[in-house]
Amino acid sequence: MLKLDKTEIWLVVSALVLLASAFLLPNWLTFILTLALAKALVVQGVVIQMRAGLVSFGQGLFFCIGGYSVGMGGAFLNIHDAFVLVALGVAASVGVAAILGLLMTRYRDIFFAMLSLALSMILYGLIVKNQALGSTDGFNVHDVSFLGWMPAGEDQKLVIFVLTVIVAGGIAIALNRYMKSGLGGVNEAIKENEIRVEFLGLSPRWILYANYLFAAGISAVGGAFTALATGHVDPEMAFWTTSGEFVFIALLGGTSHVAAPFIAAVLFALVRTYALELAPHSWQMILGFVLLAIIVFLPKGLWSLVAGKRRAAA
Amino acid sequence: MSTILETRGLNRSFGAVTAARELNVKIESGEVVGVIGSNGAGKTTFINMVTGYLPPSSGEILFEGKSIVGKSTREIIRNGMTRSFQVAQLFPEMTVLDNLLIALVAAEGPRPSFLGGLRSRSRIARADEILEEFAVQQYRNAIVSAVPQGARKLIDIAMALIGKPRMLLLDEPTSGVSVEEKFPLMDTVMLAVRRHKVTVLFVEHDMEIVERYVSRVLAFYSGEIISDGVPAKVFGDAKVQELVIGHGHGRKTEDKERSAA
Numbered sequence: 001m002l003k004l005d006k007t008e009i010w011l012v013v014s015a016l017v018l019l020a021s022a023f024l025l026p027n028w029l030t031f032i033l034t035l036a037l038a039k040a041l042v043v044q045g046v047v048i049q050m051r052a053g054l055v056s057f058g059q060g061l062f063f064c065i066g067g068y069s070v071g072m073g074g075a076f077l078n079i080h081d082a083f084v085l086v087a088l089g090v091a092a093s094v095g096v097a098a099i100l101g102l103l104m105t106r107y108r109d110i111f112f113a114m115l116s117l118a119l120s121m122i123l124y125g126l127i128v129k130n131q132a133l134g135s136t137d138g139f140n141v142h143d144v145s146f147l148g149w150m151p152a153g154e155d156q157k158l159v160i161f162v163l164t165v166i167v168a169g170g171i172a173i174a175l176n177r178y179m180k181s182g183l184g185g186v187n188e189a190i191k192e193n194e195i196r197v198e199f200l201g202l203s204p205r206w207i208l209y210a211n212y213l214f215a216a217g218i219s220a221v222g223g224a225f226t227a228l229a230t231g232h233v234d235p236e237m238a239f240w241t242t243s244g245e246f247v248f249i250a251l252l253g254g255t256s257h258v259a260a261p262f263i264a265a266v267l268f269a270l271v272r273t274y275a276l277e278l279a280p281h282s283w284q285m286i287l288g289f290v291l292l293a294i295i296v297f298l299p300k301g302l303w304s305l306v307a308g309k310r311r312a313a314a
Numbered sequence: 315m316s317t318i319l320e321t322r323g324l325n326r327s328f329g330a331v332t333a334a335r336e337l338n339v340k341i342e343s344g345e346v347v348g349v350i351g352s353n354g355a356g357k358t359t360f361i362n363m364v365t366g367y368l369p370p371s372s373g374e375i376l377f378e379g380k381s382i383v384g385k386s387t388r389e390i391i392r393n394g395m396t397r398s399f400q401v402a403q404l405f406p407e408m409t410v411l412d413n414l415l416i417a418l419v420a421a422e423g424p425r426p427s428f429l430g431g432l433r434s435r436s437r438i439a440r441a442d443e444i445l446e447e448f449a450v451q452q453y454r455n456a457i458v459s460a461v462p463q464g465a466r467k468l469i470d471i472a473m474a475l476i477g478k479p480r481m482l483l484l485d486e487p488t489s490g491v492s493v494e495e496k497f498p499l500m501d502t503v504m505l506a507v508r509r510h511k512v513t514v515l516f517v518e519h520d521m522e523i524v525e526r527y528v529s530r531v532l533a534f535y536s537g538e539i540i541s542d543g544v545p546a547k548v549f550g551d552a553k554v555q556e557l558v559i560g561h562g563h564g565r566k567t568e569d570k571e572r573s574a575a
Contacts, residue, residue: 178428182419185432189416192405199365199403200420201391201477207426 005180007258008173014259015169022161027154032269034161034229037168039249040265041222044175045215046250047261051179052211053191054108058116059246061123062216064238065093066223068133071233074142082144082163086224093220094213101212105205108194117240124238138234141227157229164225168262171218176258178214187211248287252294254301264302317379318343318481318513319364319395324373326359326537333359335537337373341515343480346504348524348545349517351534351558357517358400360534361483365397366390377481392424397483400517401490402470406459410450410469413458414441417473447509448472449502464495471503475510482507484516488523496520500527521559525549533558 004012022030042063049056069089073079079088100119107115127133143150151159178184190197190204197204227233236242245268253264271290275283298304317340324337333356341347349357362368364375366387375382382390405413418437419426445451448468453461458469467487474482487503488496504527507514518524524531524545531548533541535558541551548554 177431180431180433181426181428182422182430182432183426183428185412185416186419186426188408189405192407193403196403196405196473197416197420198387199391199397200417200473201388201396202420202424202426203388 004173005176007176011169011172011176011259014262015165018165019162022158022165027157030161031157031229032273033266034157034164035226036265036269037164037262038222038225038229039246039269040262041168041171041225042219042246043249043253043261043265044171044258045219045222046246047253047255048175048178048187048211048215048218049208050250050255051184051191052187052208053194054112054208054211055247056116056215056243057113057240057247058118058120058243059215059219060238060240060243061116061120062093062097062219063223063226063242063246064120064123064127064233064235065089065096065216066220067227067233067237068127068223069093069220070144070224070227071139071141072133074144075139080142080145080150081148082146082160082228085144085228086167086221089220089224090217093216093223097213097216101209101216104212105208117243120238120243121240124235124240127235127238134234136235138232138236141231141233144228160225160228164229167221167225171221172258172262175218179258183207183210248291250301251291252302254298254303256300256307257303260301260303267302316343317341318377319515320374320376321360321364322374322376324360324363324375325371326356326363326368327371332537334363334370337537337539339532339539339542341481341513343513344511345513345515345530346507346528347515348528348531349515349534350519350521350524350531350548350554354536355534355558356537357534358485359537361397361485361515361517365395365483388424391477391479394478394480395483396474396477396479396481398467398470398474398485398487400486402463402466404458404466404470404473407457409455409457410445410453410461410465411438411441411455413469413473414444414476417476421477444472444476447506449498462495464491464499467491467499468502471506475506475512478510479512481513481515484514484518486517486519488518488520496523497526521549 018033042059045062046056046059066089069092070085073085073088079085104112104115128136133139146159186197186202186207190207194204223237249261249264249268252268253260272283272287275286279286294301319341321337321339324334326334337360349360351357359368363370366382366385370383377393377395382393405416415432415437418440419432445454450465450468453465458466471484471487488499491499500523528545530543531545532539533548533554540557541548541554
């Protein structure tokens with residue numbers, strides 16, 4: 001039987017609270033939470049790579065592939081089941097990552113960051129030039145069913161929220177295990193001293209390749225749920241500012257705990273919502289100040305507040 | 315005894331500079347071989363070529379009778395030959411325990427599992443044994459960057475030995491280590507390599523260390539081996555006296571202390 005550790009019990013409890021709150025929270029808040037959790041999955045993809053010392057400024061590539069797979073699956077392949085569409089997004093994303101990863105894992109530092117950004121911008125350019133995909137406007141996602149059941153209107157949004165919470169919870173538990181595993185430890189070791197890892201008889205490149213595929217897969221899940229929740233996809237998903245947002249959230253939360261990207265993504269969504277409300281023309285400035293404050297006062301992200309309290313208690 | 319490492323006509327050039335010229339070396343299993351030479355003599359180039367870090371320009375390297383030229387570093391490590399570094403190569407922001415745990419994970423196979431936890435009971439127990447063997451248990455939970463240089467060297471060598479190699483190459487094991495620490499450090503290392511039955515080849519500038527711990531010396535000068543034999547023979551060689559020891563790189567500790575004073 002699956003034995004859960006303390007972190008995993010917290011994750012399950014948090015997921016249950018979110019699920020219970022779905023029936024109490026206003027629709028707009030459930031919608032924001034759905035998008036925040038979906039985004040957090042992409043951020044997890046960024047964080048996995050950050051833990052091994054690589055910063056992806058192009059994770060929007062896989063976010064976009066996940067989203068467009070959902071849209072295109074419905075529009076061109078006549079697939080309407082949400083589970084099949086999400087699986088299609090993951091398969092497409094991992095397939096693309098399997099090819100790109102061979103190139104990407106040869107690069108480190110700024111070269112990796114810039115190359116990842118360049119690849120996502122190539123996809124952006126391809127979509128923008130494609131009239132069949134709606135060019136810069138994108139296109140709407142067809143209504144989806146869930147194993148044959150097709151709820152209508154707000155019910156569908158609620159089902160997508162529930163699914164997002166369950167899937168995000170499952171992925172978070174898997175990531176927690178990954179982070180604490182032997183392989184997770186080696187990832188941190190690669191960040192600290194890749195040469196030593198090589199001289200221990202391991203291949204940092206293939207470990208980074210596995211990370212890249214894993215990150216692509218979960219980022220595609222995030223993109224797929226975003227497309228399902230909003231009912232629309234557009235090339236902005238692959239634009240550099242979207243990828244920058246994922247890095248922003250990763251820095252906001254920190255990389256030391258699996259819960260950090262979720263907390264940061266929710267906080268980011270709320271800050272942005274209220275910043276937009278308060279200052280519609282300068283909300284980016286407010287986000288900029290938030291990031292500046294995090295970098296100056298909490299260089300290891302929001303999670304360092306929790307970690308610091310734990311250390312003090314110990 | 316059988317030959318564990320053999321190089322035949324090994325050459326390496328960097329542009330116009332020849333760092334290794336026609337190196338023909340045979341190391342027998344169980345030997346402790348010291349490599350001496352002034353800076354730029356080709357000692358580290360030799361180690362780098364043997365461990366696959368640097369490809370030779372020409373020549374052959376045989377480990378246990380099989381060619382290892384063209385093999386990657388990790389293939390050579392997995393075949394049973396490993397090395398430590400002049401500057402200890404550790405994971406500086408991790409604890410000493412975690413460093414050893416990572417090395418233990420690596421020793422279990424080339425594909426680390428994502429299922430079992432890094433800190434399994436069996437791995438921690440084994441890491442504690444290693445800490446005790448190398449007399450660094452007091453640093454168990456310390457972050458590596460806060461550990462003294464001598465202890466870092468020991469941890470570096472301990473990590474190299476975790477994979478149960480049959481041959482260990484040490485690049486200046488006592489460099490950066492205080493005069494008081496160097497003999498206890500080498501005693502600990504030599505005890506461990508004897509226990510693990512490992513053939514050792516080490517580069518060292520300190521002649522006292524070489525004299526005390528090796529059974530054979532290879533003296534390098536300008537990419538060539540100018541003398542090979544037991545320490546008494548090599549140190550008595552006029553060429554070695556003039557080109558290696560005379561350069562000041564092989565001064566004994568007392569000489570160093572005298573010049574420092």
